Every structure is written in structure tokens, then in C-alpha cells.
Amino acid sequence: MKVKFDDVSYVYQIGTPFEYEALHHIDTHFEDGRYYAIIGQTGSGKSTLIQQFNGLLKPTYGAVELDNLKITAKSKDKVIRPYRQKIGIVFQFPESQLFEDSVEREVLFGPKNFKMDLEKVKEYAYRLLMELGFERDIMEKSPFQMSGGQMRKIAIVSILAMDPDVIILDEPTAGLDPQSRDQVMALFKQLQEEQGKTIVLVTHDMNDVAQYAENVKVMQKGTLVFEGTPRALFGNHQRVKEYHLDLPDIVQLQYDFEQKHDIKLPETALSDEEFIKLYKEWQAHEK
Numbered sequence: 001m002k003v004k005f006d007d008v009s010y011v012y013q014i015g016t017p018f019e020y021e022a023l024h025h026i027d028t029h030f031e032d033g034r035y036y037a038i039i040g041q042t043g044s045g046k047s048t049l050i051q052q053f054n055g056l057l058k059p060t061y062g063a064v065e066l067d068n069l070k071i072t073a074k075s076k077d078k079v080i081r082p083y084r085q086k087i088g089i090v091f092q093f094p095e096s097q098l099f100e101d102s103v104e105r106e107v108l109f110g111p112k113n114f115k116m117d118l119e120k121v122k123e124y125a126y127r128l129l130m131e132l133g134f135e136r137d138i139m140e141k142s143p144f145q146m147s148g149g150q151m152r153k154i155a156i157v158s159i160l161a162m163d164p165d166v167i168i169l170d171e172p173t174a175g176l177d178p179q180s181r182d183q184v185m186a187l188f189k190q191l192q193e194e195q196g197k198t199i200v201l202v203t204h205d206m207n208d209v210a211q212y213a214e215n216v217k218v219m220q221k222g223t224l225v226f227e228g229t230p231r232a233l234f235g236n237h238q239r240v241k242e243y244h245l246d247l248p249d250i251v252q253l254q255y256d257f258e259q260k261h262d263i264k265l266p267e268t269a270l271s272d273e274e275f276i277k278l279y280k281e282w283q284a285h286e287k
């Protein structure tokens with residue numbers, strides 16, 4: 001499903017002394033099956049932006065266009081609700097919203113509401129849980145006997161179980177142990193590559209942006225200030241500094257190397273392999 005933001009502004013607590021414009025004339029779109037990252041400082045509007053995707057927050061001005069639906073300030077919840085199966089949002093610290101006393105009931109809760117085929121859902125959810133390294137008796141377990149990392153993974157699967165076309169992840173790995181991090185990040189990439197899901201990842205981790213995203217959108221004070229490839233973004237240090245962003249480790253390494261030798265390599269590497277290739281080319285050229 002393609003998602004288009006058409007001049008979207010959003011004002012919190014409009015008409016009160018606490019009125020605050022968190023989104024300012026956002027024009028952008030999200031193509032089917034691509035992997036997006038949304039980055040920007042805390043308070044820049046990322047979480048507000050993603051809640052516009054399925055009408056949890058409706059634009060104060062402008063519209064969000066889904067397949068056959070245009071969400072505006074006037075849209076009725078009843079009309080938007082069916083789209084919440086197609087657009088899954090994993091909020092920050094989603095484990096805090098677990099409430100069922102078995103994993104099975106937890107993952108079936110959403111699909112039941114949307115009247116999905118629960119046998120199929122169960123099979124799919126089970127497969128996802130296996131990908132994330134759980135034991136085979138996981139369905140009968142209670143989420144509340146688990147570690148924080150395991151609870152996070154259950155909460156993520158309970159959204160993925162609805163088989164949404166668009167998967168939105170608000171800092172899904174914040175505070176996760178390294179192994180769980182790798183498992184969930186690999187799963188999201190796999191869902192994009194093998195099932196054509198659209199991924200929208202909100203993150204502070206620039207290494208993840210470099211490794212996974214095809215397109216990155218940078219928010220600053222409610223405005224979208226950059227859209228393009230990670231390579232285009234991180235290759236421009238001036239711009240990265242201006243946006244108060246960090247560099248991915250590999251880009252920082254290349255930058256330090258260039259400073260040290262007073263050179264500029266012809267491209268910005270986003271992985272170790274790419275850097276080694278550039279380095280070897282440079283070395284051959286030096287000889």
C-alpha cells in the first residue's frame with residue numbers, strides 16, 4: 001500500500017494555552033515494499049508523524065492518503081479502523097501493553113478483532129516466533145514470566161501477526177540485548193525482502209540506517225528537512241552536523257581516515273566491505 005502525506009500539519013491541544021504544532025506542512029510519500037528510516041532529534045515529531053499513518057492522530061491540516069482512503073481532520077474513526085490491520089504500528093516499549101496471560105491469546109487478540117483466519121494466523125505467528133529464537137512450547141507460556149527482551153519480541157509478533165502491508169517501528173530495539181536486536185532487525189529485513197512489506201523504522205541508531213534503509217527522512221522541529229538515500233545523507237558531513245545527527249561507525253572511520261591522509265575517497269562506504277574496496281582502490285592508486 002502506498003502512503004502519501006499531502007501538506008500535513010498537526011497541532012497538539014489546539015485552542016488551549018498548550019497548543020503546539022508538532023508537524024509542519026509535511027509532504028512526502030512511502031512506496032510499496034521499500035525500507036524507510038525516519039530520524040531526527042528527540043522532540044522533532046517522529047512519533048507524531050507515524051501516528052498519522054492509520055489515523056491514531058488525524059492531520060489538523062492536510063491529508064494522509066492510503067489506497068482508497070483520504071484521512072483528514074474530519075475523517076470518522078469507523079472508516080479508518082479497517083486500515084489498522086493493513087498498517088501495523090509497534091510503539092516504543094510495546095511490552096508495556098501486553099495484557100493476555102498466554103502468548104497465543106496475546107498474538108491472536110488483534111487478528112480476532114479483524115476476523116482473520118485464526119488457524120493461519122497461529123501458524124504464521126509461530127513461524128515468526130521461531131525466527132526470533134523462542135522454544136517450541138512458546139504459545140502456552142505467559143509473557144509475564146519472561147525477560148524484558150522476550151516480552152518485547154512477543155509484543156512485536158503480536159503486531160506482525162496481523163500481517164500488515166506496512167510495518168511501522170518506533171525505536172523497536174531501544175534497550176534490547178544485542179542478540180535480540182540482531183534477531184528483530186534481521187526479521188524486519190526478511191519481511192521486506194521475502195514478503196514485500198513496507199518498513200518504516202524510527203531510530204536513533206545510525207548504523208541501522210546505513211545497514212538497512214533504502215531511503216531516510218530527517219525530521220527537525222516538525223519539518224521534514226531531508227529525504228534521500230543514506231549514502232547521500234551521510235556523505236555530506238556538513239549537513240549531518242547541521243541536523244545534529246551522529247555518523248554511522250563506518251562513515252566516521254572513513255572520515256577519520258580521509259582527514260589523516262588529507263584525501264577524499266570517491267564514494268561514501270556504508271559497510272565494512274564497501275570501505276575495504278575503496279581502501280584497496282586507493283592503495284593501488286597510491287603505488
Ligand SMILES: Nc1ncnc2c1ncn2[C@@H]1O[C@H](COP(=O)(O)OP(=O)(O)O)[C@@H](O)[C@H]1O
Nearest residue numbers: 012013020022041042043044045046047048049
Ligand atoms: N500530547 C502532547 N501534547 C502536547 N505536545 C506534545 C504531545 N505529545 C508530543 N508533544 C510535543 O510534540 C513534539 C514532537 O513530539 P514527538 O512526536 O514525540 O517527537 P519524537 O518522537 O521525534 O521525539 C515534542 O515537542 C513534544 O513535546
Ligand SMILES: [Mg+2]
Nearest residue numbers: 046047048170
Ligand atoms: Mg518518539
